[in-house]
Amino acid sequence: MVRLKIQQLTKTYHSGIKALDNITLNIANGMFGLLGPNGAGKSSLMRTLATLQLPDTGQIFFDGNDIVLNPQQMRNKLGYLPQDFGVYPKISAFDLLNHLAVLKGLQNKNERKEQVLSLLQQTNLFEVRKRAVSTFSGGMRQRFGIAQALLGNPQLIIVDEPTAGLDPQERNRFHDLLSEIGSDRVVILSTHIVEDVNDLCPEMAVMAGGKLILQGKPADLTQKLNGRIWRKIIEKADLSHYSAHHSVISTKIIAGKLNLFVLNDQIPAEGFEAVYPGLEEVYFSSLFNPANQNREAGL
Ligand SMILES: Nc1ncnc2c1ncn2[C@@H]1O[C@H](COP(=O)(O)OP(=O)(O)OP(=O)(O)O)[C@@H](O)[C@H]1O
Numbered sequence: 001m002v003r004l005k006i007q008q009l010t011k012t013y014h015s016g017i018k019a020l021d022n023i024t025l026n027i028a029n030g031m032f033g034l035l036g037p038n039g040a041g042k043s044s045l046m047r048t049l050a051t052l053q054l055p056d057t058g059q060i061f062f063d064g065n066d067i068v069l070n071p072q073q074m075r076n077k078l079g080y081l082p083q084d085f086g087v088y089p090k091i092s093a094f095d096l097l098n099h100l101a102v103l104k105g106l107q108n109k110n111e112r113k114e115q116v117l118s119l120l121q122q123t124n125l126f127e128v129r130k131r132a133v134s135t136f137s138g139g140m141r142q143r144f145g146i147a148q149a150l151l152g153n154p155q156l157i158i159v160d161e162p163t164a165g166l167d168p169q170e171r172n173r174f175h176d177l178l179s180e181i182g183s184d185r186v187v188i189l190s191t192h193i194v195e196d197v198n199d200l201c202p203e204m205a206v207m208a209g210g211k212l213i214l215q216g217k218p219a220d221l222t223q224k225l226n227g228r229i230w231r232k233i234i235e236k237a238d239l240s241h242y243s244a245h246h247s248v249i250s251t252k253i254i255a256g257k258l259n260l261f262v263l264n265d266q267i268p269a270e271g272f273e274a275v276y277p278g279l280e281e282v283y284f285s286s287l288f289n290p291a292n293q294n295r296e297a298g299l
Pocket of ligand 1: 013014015017018019036037038039040041042043044045161192
């Protein structure tokens with residue numbers, strides 16, 4: 001069942017940059033991945049959903065409520081971990097979370113304490129609850145960020161670029177945590193890291209240049225590309241030649257060799273081999289040819 005309906009949302013900043021260009025999106029319960037390169041407009045969309053900025057035009061409904069007209073209604077149901085959650089004071093994790101819980105309107109002292117301790121358990125920070133948040137590692141800070149986003153049992157959780165800068169072990173931990181909170185509410189994960197979406201999200205979309213260029217289930221999108229991705233190991237000096245003659249969606253150094261990935265319905269030339277596509281190929285091919293992918297996704 002669709003809970004979040006985003007309709008024809010646009011936003012142009014004073015600088016003239018159109019950060020949101022007619023975004024329409026329906027999102028049901030579960031983890032939804034929003035992928036896009038830097039500057040795609042993801043944070044602009046997240047901030048708008050979090051009622052921190054108004055769109056120029058368009059509507060957003062959550063459980064039927066118009067959140068542009070009634071932002072306060074949304075705020076009670078919202079948990080937000082912004083890209084730059086820069087609150088790392090020298091007070092303990094328990095005290096800070098308790099303070100944020102007060103701000104979120106959790107007035108009953110006992111209930112509040114119970115919820116704060118339970119969230120510290122859930123985010124694996126219980127043992128360090130008396131330590132100052134300022135001494136936490138990047139991964140611990142992000143887990144604390146999720147704990148504060150979960151205060152008040154929100155129905156819409158927005159997590160903006162949460163794994164940037166985390167080491168693989170912390171990223172896995174963070175993935176485990178996100179996967180536990182996802183099924184009975186809407187969780188939107190905005191990221192430029194394909195693996196995040198691959199690991200966690202049954203539904204996803206890609207944004208670029210303020211537009212929504214692709215939407216669907218990762219497995220379906222990958223399946224649609226089957227037989228159309230080709231790889232060749234080339235010399236660096238030949239890259240411009242290949243780029244001029246083929247639809248090069250990405251290049252990658254693997255074991256010190258330059259691998260070229262090309263989108264084509266047939267084998268593009270001698271020496272190419274077919275590659276079974278993953279979400280990375282879906283992502284890069286959508287960025288390579290947005291118009292084409294829009295058509296394919298039936299948008
Ligand atoms: N407050 C602002 N004022 C003016 N321009 C802005 C503002 N916020 C974002 N932009 C511009 O809008 C475009 C979209 O930015 P946004 O931060 O939404 O993208 P993003 O996909 O989240 O990228 P990133 O991962 O780099 O944050 C960019 O060109 C950015 O420079």
